[in-house]
Amino acid sequence: MTIAIEIRDLRKTYPRNWAAPPCEALRGISLEIGQGEAFGFIGPNGAGKSTTIKLLTGAMRPSGGSLSLFGIEVTSPDARRGLGYVPENPNLPDYLNPLEILSMGLALHGCRVTNPKRHCMNWLERFGLDDVANKIVRGFSKGMAQRTALAHAMAVKPRLLILDEPLSGLDPVGRRDVTGILAEYKREGGTLFFTSHVLYDVERLADRFGLIYQGELKTIQSPNELVGNDEMVTVRSLGSAPVAQMTQEGNEQWHAELSRSALWTLLRDIENAGHKLIEVKPTLTLESAFMHYLSLDRDK
Numbered sequence: 001m002t003i004a005i006e007i008r009d010l011r012k013t014y015p016r017n018w019a020a021p022p023c024e025a026l027r028g029i030s031l032e033i034g035q036g037e038a039f040g041f042i043g044p045n046g047a048g049k050s051t052t053i054k055l056l057t058g059a060m061r062p063s064g065g066s067l068s069l070f071g072i073e074v075t076s077p078d079a080r081r082g083l084g085y086v087p088e089n090p091n092l093p094d095y096l097n098p099l100e101i102l103s104m105g106l107a108l109h110g111c112r113v114t115n116p117k118r119h120c121m122n123w124l125e126r127f128g129l130d131d132v133a134n135k136i137v138r139g140f141s142k143g144m145a146q147r148t149a150l151a152h153a154m155a156v157k158p159r160l161l162i163l164d165e166p167l168s169g170l171d172p173v174g175r176r177d178v179t180g181i182l183a184e185y186k187r188e189g190g191t192l193f194f195t196s197h198v199l200y201d202v203e204r205l206a207d208r209f210g211l212i213y214q215g216e217l218k219t220i221q222s223p224n225e226l227v228g229n230d231e232m233v234t235v236r237s238l239g240s241a242p243v244a245q246m247t248q249e250g251n252e253q254w255h256a257e258l259s260r261s262a263l264w265t266l267l268r269d270i271e272n273a274g275h276k277l278i279e280v281k282p283t284l285t286l287e288s289a290f291m292h293y294l295s296l297d298r299d300k
């Protein structure tokens with residue numbers, strides 16, 4: 001198997017003011033991610049997720065350890081060839097429009113396509129940006145900027161996608177659309193590394209999740225291993241009549257999160273209301289998986 005990302009004993013220390021000790025953001029992380037794998041890097045605020053991504057993309061130098069992409073040290077520009085990267089708050093050149101931004105990406109990555117304008121427009125359409133393709137991005141909402149940055153990353157036909165909180169700032173429809181595009185990218189053999197606070201939308205995207213806490217990689221688990229520990233379930237149904245405990249998601253779509261013990265009552269209410277049941281599945285939340293893991297860790 002080709003190794004897409006290799007991280008060895010990665011350390012990063014940020015200096016603080018003279019009175020405070022330096023901040024140890026990463027305390028020796030080691031990790032290997034294979035080509036074609038989707039890896040979710042999850043953890044609470046300040047755990048070290050963004051720091052890891054900045055080091056992986058060569059935006060910052062580590063204090064210790066090593067990182068390589070497809071066998072090449074990230075310090076070499078060759079390592080970043082074919083890398084699609086979207087930071088948490090993309091800083092787009094706000095005097096350009098989305099079409100220009102995507103075209104510039106193609107040129108910078110040396111990405112050859114038969115009809116560059118058509119190619120870029122296709123990606124803008126997929127991200128719901130075709131109407132604003134020629135509008136400068138100054139004044140775009142956070143969600144629109146995020147979608148532009150994602151379209152830019154996808155348009156260069158990346159062999160590796162590194163995304164910092166890819167769904168933050170998106171509305172529910174945007175999250176669903178982007179999750180679908182990323183799932184397709186993965187199905188077609190792309191390699192994906194993303195961070196997230198919230199697993200709800202991305203739980204099915206990752207083959208493995210790494211839990212990072214206070215700069216240490218605490219565990220790596222598959223979604224099934226994480227879900228197996230969860231006591232909450234998510235229910236979705238389709239219907240017109242309201243059902244107690246359920247909230248409306250879209251046109252006639254309903255959704256509830258509840259404990260397993262309350263599930264049967266809700267299923268009866270759904271049946272009585274004449275709804276069609278779409279889905280019942282364990283709810284995977286970062287909090288529950290994370291708290292469960294930490295409680296096991298403390299008991300060792």
Ligand SMILES: Nc1ncnc2c1ncn2[C@@H]1O[C@H](COP(=O)(O)OP(=O)(O)OP(=O)(O)O)[C@@H](O)[C@H]1O
Binds near residue numbers: 014044051
């Ligand atoms: N430029 C910096 N200077 C000093 N300390 C920093 C800097 N960037 C991050 N840190 C510190 O490093 C630690 C890890 O931060 P990082 O942003 O990597 O966490 P994160 O997991 O991405 O958090 P979030 O989910 O809030 O984005 C935190 O304690 C943070 O305060």
